[in-house]
């Protein structure tokens with residue numbers, strides 16, 4: 001009897017020892033030292049069990065391509081020709097369009113009836129107000145700005161001055177003027193318009209302009225290619 005109770009005690013001792021060891025191992029799994037955790041990486045996407053899910057992109061040590069340049073195409077158009085040009089430039093470059101609209105619209109009647117008032121604006125270097133002007137924080141997101149307009153009285157309409165003088169430009173912003181008129185082959189109009197844009201866009205890198213009929217898509221194509229926007 002004594003021997004049986006001795007064996008019983010031994011058996012209980014063994015069971016207790018096994019339990020204690022298991023308990024210790026279970027506790028360890030919560031306390032793995034940091035050095036033994038899988039290496040942390042911000043680029044690793046969480047694993048997925050969905051077999052149809054797209055594979056995570058392979059981590060690469062290649063340098064990232066520089067951010068694509070952001071293009072704004074701002075334009076003023078009274079009868080739609082500059083607007084067509086702007087739409088074509090958007091199509092070719094993928095830029096964002098913004099129409100400069102006067103707070104007080106110009107009449108829609110023949111400009112022989114009201115054109116004199118636009119000449120007075122030019123002579124007095126007036127800055128007509130813009131309806132819903134773009135916030136400076138929005139314009140600051142663009143490093144390329146196309147600015148389009150019709151020739152008015154041998155130069156740019158004064159509202160182009162309002163737009164350009166609304167922002168603090170730096171030479172990191174390239175400005176590309178594009179314009180057209182009843183005549184599209186007048187060096188004086190070109191020089192006047194470019195001088196006006198340069199004066200109003202102080203600080204920006206104003207590039208040579210595009211002066212061609214709105215329907216002259218080959219001239220627009222050549223200009224965009226020469227400035228590296230298209231091939």
Ligand SMILES: Cc1cc2nc3c(=O)[nH]c(=O)nc-3n(C[C@H](O)[C@H](O)[C@H](O)COP(=O)(O)O)c2cc1C
Pocket residue numbers: 076077078079080081082083111115118119149150151152153154155180181182183184
């Ligand atoms: C007030 C006014 C003045 C203009 N002055 C000239 C000018 O000096 N030279 C010219 O070639 N065209 C002149 N034009 C014609 C416009 O430039 C031409 O019709 C242009 O295609 C209009 O562009 P839009 O449709 O974008 O407004 C003038 C038009 C207006 C309304």
